[in-house]
Amino acid sequence: MSPSTDRRMGALTVLCAMSLMIVLDSTIVAVAVPDIQRDLGFTDAGVSWVVNGYLVAFAGLLLLAGRLGDLAGAWRVFLAGLTLFTAASLLCGSATTAGLLIAGRFVQGAGGALAAAVVIGMIVRLFPEPAAQARAMGIYSFTQAGGAAAGFVLGGLLTDALGWPVIFLINVPIGVAVYLFGRRLLPRETGPGLGRGLDVPGALLITAGLSLGVYAIVGSSVAAAAAAVLLIAGFLLRQRLARHPLIPLRILSRRRLLIASAAVVLVFATGMGFQFMNALFVQRVMGYDALGTGLAFLPTPIVIGLVSLFAAPRLTGRFGPRPVLMAGLTVLVGGLLLLWRAPVAPSYVADMLPGLIIMGLGIGVTIPSIIMLAMSGAAPADTGAASGFVNTAQQAGGALGLSVLAALAADRTGSSSSVAALHAGYTLAFLVAAGFVLAALLITAILLRRDQDPTAPVRHVETTTAQA
Structure with missing residues (x-):
């Protein structure tokens, strides 16, 4: 392989490693929920937020994170998300109260959104040729499937052998290694800068709307669903009026x-x-x-x-x-x-x-x-x-x-x-x-x-x- 191909494959490995961390986290945590509930004194309803807190933050920030990648450079947003996810994993693994764990899961979700939102776009740009892109997407899907397979088994093994904190703490050394390789291998694309198009009101509307929408789904809340619809409608109206919309209209018209x-x-x-x-x-x-x-x-x-x-x-x-x-x-x-x-x-x-x-x-x-x-x-x-x-x-x-x-x-x-x-x-x-x-x-x-x-x-x- 040529040096440029070697570097592209190295960058793909970094992107897939972060995706693997996210998939592993979701499946391992699901297996460990009963032990977490017992040790931290969660109620039956409250323990669901160990999963839902992450999901709400993750889903709510994806669109904003993707736009940040276009404006500030995808590699910067990816590494920032990786850093936040790794730090939050340390917080979750060290949590001694239910509230602290849920707070850590929200931060983890935010970090995961920043990193995950730009991964697919970076793969598309790294491999613009259709055949190479198909292979890269296949590797990405393989990573996702491998993480799911490993998570179900590792969740039970790690929780039984070492306790539930280790399912979070294991992300820390992996995250540090991925960060160091990412700084070296990821292409340092530049964007026009945050001052050239970050629609802050639109970002607030869509983040709140998507977060409430996911909350409405997982919590079966009609009031939250109604509020989510209003916020998303306000976001769409904002995109028609904003000089620099969060989601360019050319994308919404695709x-x-x-x-x-x-x-x-x-x-x-x-x-x-x-x-x-x-x-x-x-x-x-x-x-x-x-x-x-x-x-x-x-x-x-x-x-x-x-x-x-x-x-x-x-x-x-x-x-x-x-x-x-x-x-x-x-x-x-x-x-x-x-x-x-x-x-x-x-x-x-x-x-x-x-x-x-x-x-x-x-x-x-x-x-x-x-x-x-x-x-x-x-x-x-x-x-x-x-x-x-x-x-x-x-x-x-x-x-x-x-x-x-x-x-x-x-x-x-x-x-x-x-x-x-x-x-x-x-x-x-x-x-x-x-x-x-x-x-x-x-x-x-x-x-x-x-x-x-x-x-x-x-x-x-x-x-x-x-x-x-």
Whole structure:
């Protein structure tokens, strides 16, 4: 490889390492929640904010963080977010009270948003060639899947062996190492500066609106939802009037970004909701313990990682992201329907494993292709804002899916704690999740036309190349 390629791959490694920290954090913390509740005296309602505090801050700041990356330089925002995330991890691991831990989780979410919002945009700029970009997105998806796989197992092992504080403290040495390599390897792109376009009123409106929106979803608050709608409407009005809008109108007018982001919401609603509901299914219907649940999950992220790393880039380079996305969504629907048909007394090998593997196949090609579609055509000056927009869609979709599927399952189960009632609730959630994916497939098939796809391969007489 040439030195420039070596440096690009080094930068990609830094970006993926930070993404791995974020994914590991979310899955490990989920496993450790019962121990955290016992040690710090959380109430049943209060302990949910160990997860929700992070999620609200993370989702609320993504759009602002993406715009900051365009104005101040993505590498600066990335390193600032990494620093904040690492410092907050130390605070969380040292927390001796519930309030201090929740405060640390909010700060962690803010740091994660700053770093995560610019990652996709930086990858797009590092690898502008379609084939190379497909490989880079595959590596990024592999990292995400690997973090999910490791988190479920490591969460149980670390919490049982060393206690829950270590799940936060482990981020500190990793964060320091990633920071040092990031300062050396990340391209130091410059922006026009904060004075040339940071819309502070717009930033306040959208941050408050998105935070309240996520809070409304996770807390089922109608008042918060109404307030969120008003704040977001005020933000959109502000963007029409502001001299330097937080989200340039040329981005909001990009039909492909808006449509692909709608599909992103549905796909991540499925992923996050399924992850939560399937964990409950495996524990409460099949009787697995925490470590057994983590091991039962492993096939899906392992398959996602292998497919996204090896198969997805080749398929996307040959056929373009839209056909690959449609194929992946179709396979994903099939996997969910297999799980929906699982009997009341399921066998893991016969009834669960095939569906989990098929879901891994579907997700492995779906995620890289849908991100490529959403980011396609973004000007270099706008990739941070577009990346923040796509990340916001991911987080909003995850919160929405978790809330909707959990509510539907609880409603179907009712007050009964019998295995049959629990089975009925969880399998209904799998069926509704399949409906989410089917809706994403229809959006892709009908609204994202192939002749409008700037990343679709163009066939010549003698050779086939992918056009950006």
